[in-house]
Amino acid sequence: MEPLTSVTPLLEVHGLRVALSAGRGSASVVDGLSFGLKPGQTLTLVGESGCGKTMTALALMRLLPPAAAIAAGSIQLADRDLAALPESALRDLRGNQMAMIFQEPMTSLNPVLTVGEQIAEAAMIHQQLSLGEALSRAAEMLKLVHIPSPETALRRYPHELSGGMRQRAMIAMALMCRPKLLIADEPTTALDVTVQAQILALLRRLQREFQMALLLITHDLGVVAEMADHVAVMYAGQIIEQAEVRELFSHPKHPYTVGLFGSLPQRVAVGAIHELPLRPARLKPIAGSVPSPFDLPNGCRFWPRCPQVFDRCKTDAPELTEVAPGHAAACWLMAR
DSSP states (O other): OOOOTTSOOSEEEEEEEEEEEETTEEEEEEEEEEEEEOTTOEEEEEOOTTSSHHHHHHHHHTOOOTTEEEEEEEEEETTEETTTOOHHHHHHHBTTTEEEEOSOHHHHSOTTSOHHHHHHHHHHHHSOOOHHHHHHHHHHHHHHTTOSSHHHHHTSOGGGSOHHHHHHHHHHHHTTTOOSEEEEESTTTTOOHHHHHHHHHHHHHHHHHHTOEEEEEESOHHHHHHHOSEEEEEETTEEEEEEEHHHHHHSOOSHHHHHHHTTOOSOOOSTTSOOOOOOOSSOOOOSSOOOOTTSOOSSSTTGGGOTTOOGGGGTOOOOOEEEETTEEEOOGGGGO
């Protein structure tokens, strides 16, 4: 359940810009992002691949690849600006106050260490537990995420676990020190529907139990409907629409958001608390693809794909503006 509006945000991001350097020069892959996240609240970043969602997550964790760097903005976690902290201070926070579940556990887990060794590491570093004490807690965490025979699973290597079990192990690792902020980047990608439902239910339960703030990154609107309190829609490195989840699903404003909903072949329920319009039976894909950050169009970045484009869209970039209470969109249609 979303916390009261009076609760102070745990995470506040203002004007975040991430620059990527390549042979073609430098470009902003994340450009001017601002959002907040409160304890116990879930914010989803949604959009097609290439919109900057994962780069945003890596920037928050300060785990950007060598060719990328934070070029502007602030990332305030409680009373600390993550964008300005030295690496030594970040090591104290990662895995402790903040943690991340990566998109593909098989490439995120170390293949030559047992699952137990990898889960125990955070408690040994941040809470000065002995190996035996940390392994005992790791077994408790594996039990918490419903891995059967946790003592046996601790001794296994990642390749000996199924995809669903590896993802549960990643969740156990991320939650080992009970972080205040959990970032989950496509946590159910490549999992079958049954396992996906189990993982999402597990995240909801653990979030309630630990009162964590959850930043969930996905391109799956069904996952958004099931998990989110608030939604930020990203396109070409920018947030182009932002609202509370039922408001966004019931009254999408930006043509890109409307186009995303056109990919839903049937009714999507947000929990069981309200009804949403029926989606078209025939899928309506959005023409074209997300532009390269090195070759962005002038004006609105979506105009080459937009079915409602007009002259101003091609020259002037719209700003994210409130178009209804608590609902913001960056689109010139709202100003006509």
